[in-house]
Amino acid sequence: MTSTLVTRIGELTTNDPTLGDGTALGRLGSAAFVVEDGRVAWVGSASAAPECDTRLDVAGAAVVPGFVDSHTHLVFAGERSDEFEARMAGRPYDGGGIARTVAATRAASADELRSGVAARVGALRAGGVTTIEVKSGYELTTEGEARDLELARTATEQVTWLGAHTVPPEYAHDRAGYLALLTGPMLERCAPLARWADVFCDRGAFDLDEARAVLEAARSRGLGLRLHANQLAHGGAVRLAVELGAASADHLTHLDEGDLEALAGSSTVATLTPGAEFCTRSAYAPARRLLDAGATVALSTDCNPGTSYVTSMAFVIALAVREMGLTCDEALWSATRGGARALRLDDVGHLGVGARADFLVLDAPRAAHLAYRPGADLVTTHLASVPSRPLRHPPSRRSAER
Numbered sequence: 001m002t003s004t005l006v007t008r009i010g011e012l013t014t015n016d017p018t019l020g021d022g023t024a025l026g027r028l029g030s031a032a033f034v035v036e037d038g039r040v041a042w043v044g045s046a047s048a049a050p051e052c053d054t055r056l057d058v059a060g061a062a063v064v065p066g067f068v069d070s071h072t073h074l075v076f077a078g079e080r081s082d083e084f085e086a087r088m089a090g091r092p093y094d095g096g097g098i099a100r101t102v103a104a105t106r107a108a109s110a111d112e113l114r115s116g117v118a119a120r121v122g123a124l125r126a127g128g129v130t131t132i133e134v135k136s137g138y139e140l141t142t143e144g145e146a147r148d149l150e151l152a153r154t155a156t157e158q159v160t161w162l163g164a165h166t167v168p169p170e171y172a173h174d175r176a177g178y179l180a181l182l183t184g185p186m187l188e189r190c191a192p193l194a195r196w197a198d199v200f201c202d203r204g205a206f207d208l209d210e211a212r213a214v215l216e217a218a219r220s221r222g223l224g225l226r227l228h229a230n231q232l233a234h235g236g237a238v239r240l241a242v243e244l245g246a247a248s249a250d251h252l253t254h255l256d257e258g259d260l261e262a263l264a265g266s267s268t269v270a271t272l273t274p275g276a277e278f279c280t281r282s283a284y285a286p287a288r289r290l291l292d293a294g295a296t297v298a299l300s301t302d303c304n305p306g307t308s309y310v311t312s313m314a315f316v317i318a319l320a321v322r323e324m325g326l327t328c329d330e331a332l333w334s335a336t337r338g339g340a341r342a343l344r345l346d347d348v349g350h351l352g353v354g355a356r357a358d359f360l361v362l363d364a365p366r367a368a369h370l371a372y373r374p375g376a377d378l379v380t381t382h383l384a385s386v387p388s389r390p391l392r393h394p395p396s397r398r399s400a401e402r
């Protein structure tokens with residue numbers, strides 16, 4: 001078995017509170033770690049590092065865990081920049097554009113969809129995403145949703161069935177018929193292809209009773225639960241997510257004190273999507289209040305063609321810091337370990353011993369540069385499965401540039 005020493009790390013964020021400074025960020029200076037068999041095998045001071053077969057000298061750079069993007073809608077065709085332009089000119093978002101992407105996605109060939117997914121996954125990976133969740137939700141037929149889940153499975157194991165994204169046009173006058181399809185044949189076909197089920201439970205989408213019916217049916221088929229909640233209006237979706245033990249309630253733009261308390265007292269992660277709020281010019285979710293109440297917060301791109309065509313987690317971190325009042329460290333934790341919690345994964349989002357060795361070498365001495373230099377390209381992504389082949393520039397070139 002080959003071992004690799006990653007060394008001369010100026011600032012190492014492990015997200016393991018038993019390491020380093022004892023904070024949630026588990027931070028060490030002048031650090032090193034050993035990768036063996038794709039896992040972190042040792043972490044400590046560079047001066048105390050064991051001998052290894054190969055070495056990656058990062059020359060004083062900051063190293064952080066790979067980002068865990070726990071909410072994306074990557075399987076789609078077409079684009080909706082005209083809606084973005086209209087919103088920037090003052091028109092509000094109401095969810096109505098989903099039907100346009102449904103029409104474009106239904107009309108696309110599997111090859112077109114596959115290359116779109118590959119391009120978006122490539123962009124996210126180059127920006128530091130090493131674990132990704134991908135939802136269906138833009139075909140809304142039994143075979144179409146199954147096709148999109150199969151495509152999502154080419155990118156990740158964290159696949160979510162979102163047949164309840166909106167009521168498709170052919171069921172516009174028969175909501176009950178679409179609910180019966182969702183909870184019957186479509187779920188039957190899609191459950192074996194997914195790990196999670198999600199519902200867009202909001203004004204103009206699915207109501208609480210409908211969401212409960214879909215989620216309970218999905219749970220009885222063995223799927224874990226997630227929920228698009230309180231994006232457009234305040235309602236009972238957050239409390240439904242908590243009541244059903246969902247892994248995550250997402251968006252959360254409109255929350256009252258009861259929602260904050262419910263999330264704080266639960267294992268449901270509050271997954272925030274500041275890219276969507278930026279791109280729809282909406283109010284940002286009350287991230288500071290969620291953290292102060294004691295909720296676990298994750299940050300995600302929500303990458304989709306309608307509300308958040310965002311493929312940069314660094315941009316999401318910068319928004320969370322500048323617009324939502326998170327500290328740089330809270331935003332980094334939420335984009336890594338918080339995302340892992342939202343997917344109920346223990347071996348990603350941190351660099352403690354035993355973790356998958358997915359890590360980012362930053363072209364910067366401190367992780368705070370992710371928010372401090374918005375728009376800068378700072379990340380070289382290393383995946384455990386290919387430890388010797390970084391996805392971006394080799395470190396020697398980046399060190400020379402620094």
Ligand code: NIG
Nearest residue numbers: 097098200276302304306307
């Ligand atoms: O997460 N809110 C629901 N779904 C997506 C948007 C979908 C679309 O407009 O195409 C979201 O924002």
Ligand code: FE
Nearest residue numbers: 071073228302
């Ligand atoms: Fe979404």
